[in-house]
Amino acid sequence: MSNVPGDLKYTRDHEWARQEGGRMRVGITAYAQEQLGDVVFVELPKVGARVTAKQAFGVVESVKAVSDLFAPVTGEVVEANADLAHKPEIVNQDPYGKGWMIVVTPADAKQWEQLLSAAQYEEFLAQGGH
Amino acid sequence: MPYDNQPAYDRLVFELSSPGRMAFSLPESDVPVEPALAAVPEKYRRRQPAALPEVSELDVVRHYSRLSQMNYGIDTHFYPLGSCTMKYNPRINEDAARLAGFARLHPLAAEALSQGALQLMHELAGMLAEIAGMDAVSLQPAAGAQGELAGVLMIRAYHEARGEKRTKVLIPDSAHGTNPASTALAGYEVIEVKSDAEGQVDLGDLERHLAADVAAFMITVPNTLGNFEPRVTEIAELCHARGAQVYMDGANLNAILGLTRPGDLGFDVCHFNLHKTFTTPHGGGGPGAGPVGVKAHLEPFLPVPVVARREQTYVLDWKRPQSIGKLQAFWGNFGMHVRAYTYIRTMGADGLRAVSENAVLNANYVMKRLEQHYDVAAPGPCMHECVLSARKQKKLGVTAMDIAKRLLDLGFYAPSTYFPLIVEEALMIEPTETESKETLDAFCEAMIRIAREAETAPEAIHQAPVTTPVRRLDQTRAAREPNLRWRGQR
Numbered sequence: 001m002s003n004v005p006g007d008l009k010y011t012r013d014h015e016w017a018r019q020e021g022g023r024m025r026v027g028i029t030a031y032a033q034e035q036l037g038d039v040v041f042v043e044l045p046k047v048g049a050r051v052t053a054k055q056a057f058g059v060v061e062s063v064k065a066v067s068d069l070f071a072p073v074t075g076e077v078v079e080a081n082a083d084l085a086h087k088p089e090i091v092n093q094d095p096y097g098k099g100w101m102i103v104v105t106p107a108d109a110k111q112w113e114q115l116l117s118a119a120q121y122e123e124f125l126a127q128g129g130h
Numbered sequence: 131m132p133y134d135n136q137p138a139y140d141r142l143v144f145e146l147s148s149p150g151r152m153a154f155s156l157p158e159s160d161v162p163v164e165p166a167l168a169a170v171p172e173k174y175r176r177r178q179p180a181a182l183p184e185v186s187e188l189d190v191v192r193h194y195s196r197l198s199q200m201n202y203g204i205d206t207h208f209y210p211l212g213s214c215t216m217k218y219n220p221r222i223n224e225d226a227a228r229l230a231g232f233a234r235l236h237p238l239a240a241e242a243l244s245q246g247a248l249q250l251m252h253e254l255a256g257m258l259a260e261i262a263g264m265d266a267v268s269l270q271p272a273a274g275a276q277g278e279l280a281g282v283l284m285i286r287a288y289h290e291a292r293g294e295k296r297t298k299v300l301i302p303d304s305a306h307g308t309n310p311a312s313t314a315l316a317g318y319e320v321i322e323v324k325s326d327a328e329g330q331v332d333l334g335d336l337e338r339h340l341a342a343d344v345a346a347f348m349i350t351v352p353n354t355l356g357n358f359e360p361r362v363t364e365i366a367e368l369c370h371a372r373g374a375q376v377y378m379d380g381a382n383l384n385a386i387l388g389l390t391r392p393g394d395l396g397f398d399v400c401h402f403n404l405h406k407t408f409t410t411p412h413g414g415g416g417p418g419a420g421p422v423g424v425k426a427h428l429e430p431f432l433p434v435p436v437v438a439r440r441e442q443t444y445v446l447d448w449k450r451p452q453s454i455g456k457l458q459a460f461w462g463n464f465g466m467h468v469r470a471y472t473y474i475r476t477m478g479a480d481g482l483r484a485v486s487e488n489a490v491l492n493a494n495y496v497m498k499r500l501e502q503h504y505d506v507a508a509p510g511p512c513m514h515e516c517v518l519s520a521r522k523q524k525k526l527g528v529t530a531m532d533i534a535k536r537l538l539d540l541g542f543y544a545p546s547t548y549f550p551l552i553v554e555e556a557l558m559i560e561p562t563e564t565e566s567k568e569t570l571d572a573f574c575e576a577m578i579r580i581a582r583e584a585e586t587a588p589e590a591i592h593q594a595p596v597t598t599p600v601r602r603l604d605q606t607r608a609a610r611e612p613n614l615r616w617r618g619q620r
């Protein structure tokens with residue numbers, strides 16, 4: 001079973017979100033990077049861009065497939081991980097740490113509550129993860 | 131073994147170069163050369179000669195002959211690459227395409243001098259329209275993907291002509307990557323529709339997404355799991371009721387020739403991959419051709435020119451004010467039109483129906499023989515291809531990629547892997563109708579042998595391939611640090 005840290009929230013599209021003060025850091029889960037295989041390219045929005053919950057904010061390309069990245073919450077991008085441009089492999093190596101993707105200031109802090117808890121995400125994975 | 135007796139050869143023609151060596155000797159020029167160069171403004175002139183290989187005629191012949199011997203193609207091997215319909219390309223197609231009247235005709239020759247070619251294009255479009263149940267066909271697109279682009283642009287022009295503003299196109303999550311790509315290129319937002327557990331369109335999800343701003347739904351029939359969508363007419367009706375057009379990706383037409391027709395199922399547009407279903411060369415031997423067929427309400431929007439018949443003569447009709455415009459150099463890949471025309475005329479209606487019946491039979495035979503050894507992605511019977519999952523083998527440490535590589539050692543081209551994306555460790559096998567039972571059996575035995583090796587000797591599979599000119603390539607590094615051209619040693 002994949003690593004699912006208890007302090008994070010999750011989406012059914014396999015993104016994670018971590019609360020940091022009023023902001024949220026976002027990346028893809030260990031399960032997602034395992035399914036993708038070696039990540040070769042990540043395309044992220046610019047700082048200042050607006051993202052919308054459940055809509056694509058970027059693209060991750062692996063040796064197997066190109067997939068959209070879906071925003072867990074609606075808000076404004078305040079940071080994007082520039083390291084991923086030349087070191088996409090850190091998404092595989094450290095998906096919950098150095099492999100983070102963006103930091104968002106949510107338009108509405110209550111959105112956090114609507115995301116899946118670690119237990120709910122684990123159950124979702126146990127059912128097949130689709 | 132596929133590559134036995136093949137000495138390893140990995141030279142680039144540039145590496146054969148030797149200064150001053152050449153493959154020709156022309157007589158001394160009796161006209162001055164300087165003035166020609168003087169006509170080129172100084173800033174456009176090269177400072178150094180172009181770095182072209184300097185080789186003899188024999189160097190060239192040997193180099194390319196050796197490369198061609200390393201080729202892995204339908205003429206040498208079974209090639210069950212799912213979704214690609216790698217079937218035998220009859221040699222009579224090549225005879226027809228080499229007829230001087232076709233092969234030496236300049237595309238800009240006057241219409242009066244091109245009547246035979248124009249007639250062939252007109253008749254081929256008519257035959258494809260009949261096969262698909264469509265009202266009109268453009269032969270212009272150079273591949274399936276360009277056919278999709280043309281089709282989606284026609285749908286856009288249609289909605290615009292009616293003053294409707296629609297901005298989205300729905301596509302199932304099982305679709306081939308070109309579907310969302312061509313749709314996005316045509317200016318639409320792509321919305322993914324979920325598949326159900328069987329890999330079929332989830333009607334509830336489709337209905338939820340079918341809002342007033344949806345321009346079209348694009349679907350592959352049979353779908354990419356190799357199954358016929360049982361509710362396809364219902365899907366078409368649902369879309370039409372909401373004002374959306376329905377597009378059929380015709381990549382899998384090899385399953386339904388003479389059995390059913392996209393037009394009869396309710397589709398407004400569909401493309402044909404001549405390099406799949408209609409035996410024009412696929413891959414390195416291309417180029418491709420992806421004609422697109424439409425129902426009458428979309429006909430005004432066809433790309434120009436349209437080959438039309440005016441009494442006894444054939445003309446290129448450019449006066450079509452609502453056309454989406456011209457898409458491709460000249461009139462499309464005409465040499466492929468000749469081949470597809472030849473194929474259809476030599477097969478006839480009964481022959482084409484037999485093609486699909488045998489393609490379906492062969493795929494089901496393979497599925498049946500392999501189902502105890504591999505998981506099947508969707509319950510059968512399947513249509514012209516079957517999708518297996520190596521999820522059982524993955525638990526033993528052997529992935530679909532490993533199986534694909536091992537097959538190369540055993541003398542077979544690999545099936546498509548990791549497509550469709552909704553199937554874990556997918557192996558998509560399309561045997562086609564042109565393979566004998568003996569070949570199918572040999573392939574199945576190789577697959578069964580690999581399933582056993584996964585249990586007893588997985589390490590050996592990880593080493594594969596060992597008989598090919600190059601061993602396992604580092605795909606990840608190739609994608610992360612692409613090295614796309616020879617940089618030379620000068």
Ligand SMILES: Cc1ncc(COP(=O)(O)O)c(C=O)c1O
Pocket residue numbers: 213214273274275276306308309350354379381382403418420
């Ligand atoms: C299902 C499907 N759709 C579309 C295409 C695109 O066709 P083409 O490669 O001719 O552009 C393919 C090609 O492999 C396919 O398999």
